[in-house]
Amino acid sequence: MSTSPDLARITAAASGEHPASRSTTFSAAWKDLRRGFGQRELWLALGWQDIKQRYRRSTLGPLWITIATGVMAFALGLLYSQLFGMNIAEFLPHVAVGLIMWGFIAGCIKDGSEVFIANEGLIKQLPSALSVHVYRLVWRQFLFLLHNLVIWVALLLIFQIPVGWKVLYAVPAMAVLVANGVWVTMFFGIVATRFRDVAPLLDSLVQLAFYMTPIVWTAKTLERQGGAVAERAFLAKLNPLYHYLEIVRAPMIHEPLDPMSWWVVLGFTGVGLLLALLAMKQWRFRVSYWV
Template structure:
């Protein structure tokens, strides 16, 4: 027994003021409002998107470094992106214009702009599915919002698109496309905003589930190849409608493919073609539904991604 120990202290009753403290703690845990818990989960998902945007110095730098790293020690650097797309558009334009009997001055600009837009769609799906797996090291070591990697991917695609846009200006000058343009060309700006907004939710949604289920990425690879064939990138729906009859009716099947509508809202104003309102309505509806699905996935599985990668 310690010399300073008071035996009477062992017989002291527990103070009544201490009991409510334990009861209050217990009550707070047991009676926690599930609605408040859900609200905090939604808040965390929104905070991730907001904080990721605020860390723009990080993802702007990383996105630019991705391009520099890919073309390191190259004389032309990122302009190889433009050259590769330009050569592809020229080869396809010349070949298919002859096979389909289309005027080269009309068909090659159509294919060139279609390929530029399709490259964004294709990369958003394929690279979006791999966005978290490819950044495993940063996710585990860098204390940043999960959306930083999505912003980085979309920023990289914007840079690729900007380089490929040089092809459009060359086509504009060489083939006289500028004569067909009118004030509706400004609609290409909101169309591009919608395109990259969709690239974000696609990256969030497919990225999360592809991290959990690794079979999704190869499935998406096969799906994008199929979509490229079904989407009128190299063939024109107008030429089919002009033939009339059953051929014109079959051209409507292209409207079932979602990527067709994304292609049209960007390509039509850039080439001075007539725009259809229903293309914008369909893209807008898909954007809203896609972001709702992405928000739910981010709320439910955001905290598990670091364990899945």
């Protein structure tokens, strides 16, 4: 059965792509990412609007983000510092910064798995690159992260944590974290749109990963106990999420950083971007039919 040129153009517009870009090549996938980034006025505005809409008619507005994270960090930091016998001045900043960064990572994974489903109307009606919806979500999560950095600043002042020039290492680390947020959202967004059981599965896995990642506990705690327990600290470092947190957390709380963490993160970033491009190459133009 033949398809008229007008129908082809309408279908392409509904999927957010031009007819010429519907090829299954890495070049076309990369072009979608570049085109979406070029439409930053759109996704910057939409991401900010998401936050305003979420806290509409709220007196404190986005400050609730910071308050909720701060209360949780204080409660967990106080509890586990007593359980592990650690100095709260050392442990609370570790927990707080870990929770801030974890909020960004978990948000990109869990919300990212439903990014295209949640934007069904826009995908079918708005002629834009598919990646626009990914950038919008990552931008929104990054705004949450920036709000929560107020907690880190408060802890610096309360516990008189020294801040040297090495704290600047956290800036490129956050940039890498954002880049990972893009590929994570794109990859899981496409897969979870096709297979709807993936989203609830990811939600459970993220919850499990929270307890397996040194956020409310530290690898140093295991090392200090010695013996077989100290050997388990090595197993904790096999978790790639540990390294994602460390490249940001260590310079922010004035702790030494193992250069190996950067190599692990850069390696996973490269593999992840390749996976996202592969998923886009194969399935990006089908998303509008799956939502």
